[in-house]
Amino acid sequence: MLKPDAAKPKAALLFGSFNPLHEGHLAILRYLAEHRLADELRLVVSPQSPFKQGQGLLDNAHERLDAARAAVAQTGLPVIVSDVEFDLPEPRYTIDTLRHLQRTEPDKEFVLVMGGDNITALDSWHLADELLRDFEIWVYPRPGTDAQPYVDAFNARPCVKGVKYFKDAPQNNISSTEIRARKVLTYDVIIIGGGITGVGVARDCALRGLKAVLVERDDLTVGASGRNHGLLHSGARYAMGDPESARECIAENRILKQIAPHCIDACDGLFVTLPEDDLGYQQRFIDACLAAGIDAAAIDPAEARRIEPSVNPDLVGAVLVPDASVDPFRLVFANALDAAARGAEILSYHEVRGLRRDGRRVTGIDVWDVRGKQEKHLEAPVIVNAAGTWAGQVAAMAGARITMYPDKGTLLVFGTRINQLVLNRCRPSSDADILVPSDVTTILGTTSQRLEPKEIPGARPTPEEVDLLLAEGSKLAPALLQTRILRAYSGIRPLIALDGAEEGGRHISRSFVLFDHESRDDVPGLVTIAGGKMMTYRLMAERTVDLICRKLGREVVCTTAEVPLPEAIARPERFGGRVICECENVREDEIRYAIDQLGARTLLDLRRRTRVGMGSCQGQLCALRAAQMLPEPDVRGFINERWKGIYPVAWGEAMREAQLAQWMYKEQNL
Amino acid sequence: MTFDTLIIGGGHSGLQQGIALQKQGRSCLIVSTGESPRRFRDPEWSQEVERHRFEDLGGFWLEDRVLGGEFSGTNEGEILNRIFTESRGEKALDAEQFILATGSFYSGGLMADPEHVWEPLFGLDVFFEGGHKDWVRPDFFAPQPFMSFGVLTDAEGRVLRAGRPVLNLLAYGSVVSSRCAR
Ligand SMILES: Cc1cc2nc3c(=O)[nH]c(=O)nc-3n(C[C@H](O)[C@H](O)[C@H](O)COP(=O)(O)OP(=O)(O)OC[C@H]3O[C@@H](n4cnc5c(N)ncnc54)[C@H](O)[C@@H]3O)c2cc1C
Numbered sequence: 118m119l120k121p122d123a124a125k126p127k128a129a130l131l132f133g134s135f136n137p138l139h140e141g142h143l144a145i146l147r148y149l150a151e152h153r154l155a156d157e158l159r160l161v162v163s164p165q166s167p168f169k170q171g172q173g174l175l176d177n178a179h180e181r182l183d184a185a186r187a188a189v190a191q192t193g194l195p196v197i198v199s200d201v202e203f204d205l206p207e208p209r210y211t212i213d214t215l216r217h218l219q220r221t222e223p224d225k226e227f228v229l230v231m232g233g234d235n236i237t238a239l240d241s242w243h244l245a246d247e248l249l250r251d252f253e254i255w256v257y258p259r260p261g262t263d264a265q266p267y268v269d270a271f272n273a274r275p276c277v278k279g280v281k282y283f284k285d286a287p288q289n290n291i292s293s294t295e296i297r298a299r300k301v302l303t304y305d306v307i308i309i310g311g312g313i314t315g316v317g318v319a320r321d322c323a324l325r326g327l328k329a330v331l332v333e334r335d336d337l338t339v340g341a342s343g344r345n346h347g348l349l350h351s352g353a354r355y356a357m358g359d360p361e362s363a364r365e366c367i368a369e370n371r372i373l374k375q376i377a378p379h380c381i382d383a384c385d386g387l388f389v390t391l392p393e394d395d396l397g398y399q400q401r402f403i404d405a406c407l408a409a410g411i412d413a414a415a416i417d418p419a420e421a422r423r424i425e426p427s428v429n430p431d432l433v434g435a436v437l438v439p440d441a442s443v444d445p446f447r448l449v450f451a452n453a454l455d456a457a458a459r460g461a462e463i464l465s466y467h468e469v470r471g472l473r474r475d476g477r478r479v480t481g482i483d484v485w486d487v488r489g490k491q492e493k494h495l496e497a498p499v500i501v502n503a504a505g506t507w508a509g510q511v512a513a514m515a516g517a518r519i520t521m522y523p524d525k526g527t528l529l530v531f532g533t534r535i536n537q538l539v540l541n542r543c544r545p546s547s548d549a550d551i552l553v554p555s556d557v558t559t560i561l562g563t564t565s566q567r568l569e570p571k572e573i574p575g576a577r578p579t580p581e582e583v584d585l586l587l588a589e590g591s592k593l594a595p596a597l598l599q600t601r602i603l604r605a606y607s608g609i610r611p612l613i614a615l616d617g618a619e620e621g622g623r624h625i626s627r628s629f630v631l632f633d634h635e636s637r638d639d640v641p642g643l644v645t646i647a648g649g650k651m652m653t654y655r656l657m658a659e660r661t662v663d664l665i666c667r668k669l670g671r672e673v674v675c676t677t678a679e680v681p682l683p684e685a686i687a688r689p690e691r692f693g694g695r696v697i698c699e700c701e702n703v704r705e706d707e708i709r710y711a712i713d714q715l716g717a718r719t720l721l722d723l724r725r726r727t728r729v730g731m732g733s734c735q736g737q738l739c740a741l742r743a744a745q746m747l748p749e750p751d752v753r754g755f756i757n758e759r760w761k762g763i764y765p766v767a768w769g770e771a772m773r774e775a776q777l778a779q780w781m782y783k784e785q786n787l
Numbered sequence: 788m789t790f791d792t793l794i795i796g797g798g799h800s801g802l803q804q805g806i807a808l809q810k811q812g813r814s815c816l817i818v819s820t821g822e823s824p825r826r827f828r829d830p831e832w833s834q835e836v837e838r839h840r841f842e843d844l845g846g847f848w849l850e851d852r853v854l855g856g857e858f859s860g861t862n863e864g865e866i867l868n869r870i871f872t873e874s875r876g877e878k879a880l881d882a883e884q885f886i887l888a889t890g891s892f893y894s895g896g897l898m899a900d901p902e903h904v905w906e907p908l909f910g911l912d913v914f915f916e917g918g919h920k921d922w923v924r925p926d927f928f929a930p931q932p933f934m935s936f937g938v939l940t941d942a943e944g945r946v947l948r949a950g951r952p953v954l955n956l957l958a959y960g961s962v963v964s965s966r967c968a969r
């Protein structure tokens with residue numbers, strides 16, 4: 118046994134994630150302090166990856182640190198809460214941190230404090246021999262484990278500095294894991310739904326200093342926010358029929374171009390009149406645009422053909438408007454990342470199963486942690502229902518009634534970018550009359566079909582819709598018929614009935630609805646924000662958080678119109694390893710990164726994070742390869758999901774893929 | 788140089804036929820382009836290896852794209868006289884016997900638009916039913932009608948053109964409708 122350096126003051130270190138810090142931790146600190154066993158007590162809080170969400174209650178490492186500091190301060194114990202590990206490179210093993218401390222504070226002797234349940238596995242720790250040789254270890258008892266034999270065994274080994282067992286220290290029956298399962302957490306605001314509306318509200322709350330948590334039952338963007346047309350409307354489409362929406366659109370169009378330029382392709386748009394359309398409509402359309410504040414100018418058909426060669430050459434009129442194209446995934450993730458960076462918690466894979474009530478007031482939510490397989494309870498004075506198409510179901514949990522008009526829209530993705538500008542038909546809005554360029558592809562849409570709520574889960578594109586889209590869309594740009602179709606997809610518009618209105622579909626206002634259920638249904642604590650468009654999310658969030666602030670008596674002004682959004686998911690530029698997905702050039706290391714850091718577990722998760730399966734083979738070559746790396750390799754589900762997009766367009770190139778898929782996956786037993 | 792048999796398509800079926808015929812002492816030329824999708828279904832199978840087997844048996848291989856052919860009519864049916872290729876231009880290739888082994892949709896042996904399925908080289912008679920809505924089923928794992936589409940052949944394996952057999956053109960492999968496949 119090496120002689121301890123008696124001259125040096127001793128610092129005892131308790132390591133942990135402290136998620137949360139609880140009475141069990143405090144009891145051991147109290148014991149050490151009371152018995153003056155060390156000259157200094159330190160709590161070393163370990164950071165976790167910001168993306169490992171949903172594992173604990175406090176997902177943000179800095180929040181855990183602050184919470185630990187606050188809890189320690191309350192006890193008055195002489196304990197230093199240390200964030201030393203926050204700046205150390207990964208992977209951070211205990212021995213590395215100890216060595217670091219030895220280097221930076223050579224005049225101290227460090228002692229490692231651990232629970233009796235940890236000592237049993239100490240041999241499997243990184244460089245355990247070194248740890249035992251160079252550091253004293255203090256063990257406190259934990260219920261259910263008898264640490265004595267382990268302590269004795271370690272002390273019997275040569276080259277062990279010394280393991281002390283405080284057998285008589287008070288035991289505490291509680292563990293963080295149990296607390297996590299039991300504890301009710303309180304916030305200022307709980308937001309239900311991880312679409313653009315929910316993440317927008319979360320970011321606005323965070324910017325105004327409200328403590329917000331967002332719960333999404335699946336992954337972010339699985340609802341309408343990941344299945345829309347990606348058009349940053351100028352408002353022109355609504356100028357004739359819905360001037361209020363038109364004004365909202367043009368205002369938000371200008372703001373988003375300022376705060377999120379990296380999510381937007383400011384390509385402009387054309388409204389074209391074809392020989393079969395009424396040219397008289399064009400002037401009325403321009404007048405309505407100008408009245409709504411939208412810059413709309415007629416241009417010569419020849420000029421239109423010059424700036425947009427793909428347009429139907431027979432056009433008889435064209436109007437230039439400031440339409441643009443927006444990347445929905447980037448916009449959602451940019452909002453979510455910024456909200457999290459500013460202190461909001463984003464809990465994906467957390468499904469709201471019930472609302473907690475106190476009389477008629479809604480006070481919290483019962484949420485099922487899908488991956489942690491446990492129930493959690495969160496409380497807040499205000500709960501925001503941003504569940505999109507499912508908003509009616511959430512409101513019903515509180516006994517409030519909202520009528521939703523789920524409306525299916527189907528779109529077609531083409532394998533090349535056909536048009537440079539957004540192309541619209543200059544006529545009353547109809548099916549298949551918008552062509553939006555989206556990066557290197559073009560998206561044609563959309564259809565409109567009212568669904569019964571029970572039809573929502575099975576909604577998918579049909580071959581009939583595809584025929585309609587092509588017949589109409591090719592009038593705008595004839596080249597569509599010669600262009601390879603990548604796939605079809607459908608989304609569901611969360612249209613909402615205005616109070617008193619009975620009719621839906623395109624006749625319902627595309628503007629949004631903000632319900633204060635306190636005044637509307639005598640259900641205090643619940644607010645619903647729904648309808649609208651992806652591109653008006655910021656305004657929707659602003660109005661919602663204004664209402665929340667009034668309710669909480671915290672008047673803070675909104676700054677989302679000025680504070681720019683950060684770049685969406687920062688992806689390390691170079692990943693190595695074997696190529697897994699040839700079409701999108703995704704390598705092994707990127708997949709590993711998505712699994713470890715971005716929480717991907719299934720092939721569908723992976724597709725949203727790495728583009729695996731988005732390219733021209735539509736996942737047929739890479740799915741099996743990628744699946745082998747994943748914790749939940751649901752190849753069958755993935756292939757069926759991709760098939761939904763291919764089967765309605767099964768001719769030409771898509772037929773090749775369809776056939777390859779049949780060969781590859783039918784002959785295997787999945 | 789003349790050949791007994793000219794095989795169009797050097798994938799799995801074309802090579803199988805070529806190897807079998809060489810072994811019987813017939814001289815074959817395979818005209819082919821592109822890769823065979825067979826490797827996706829059978830990772831053990833290698834086009835390289837099979838092609839070498841064929842060439843070691845004395846078979847000839849020409850990397851070229853067949854564009855079409857010239858037919859003449861007789862009382863019993865049609866005769867394919869010669870075929871044209873991309874790089875040979877006017878210098879057509881002729882043979883007594885032809886074999887079509889161009890594969891299915893994946894390899895371009897069959898083509899489809901929303902309403903029709905056709906055989907692009909010679910406009911042969913093709914089996915398909917309805918329009919694209921009828922060719923597929925929403926459930927991937929259900930039997931898919933399009934997988935049975937392909938050229939029609941008579942009892943002797945000869946392809947049909949406007950209902951008449953082409954006397955010296957046989958078809959093999961996935962270009963043939965599974966209804967006629969032997
Ligand atoms: C075909 C189509 C085309 C469109 N085109 C455009 C366009 O070009 N431009 C534009 O601006 N807008 C467009 N929109 C509209 C836009 O997509 C939607 O208005 C917007 O995405 C709605 O966002 P949201 O967050 O309110 O809803 P969603 O994105 O649907 O989010 C709601 C979320 O709530 C979650 N949720 C539901 N129930 C629960 C629960 N119990 N617990 C936890 N979470 C729950 C869901 O999983 C979902 O992720 C289009 C819509 C469609 C369908």
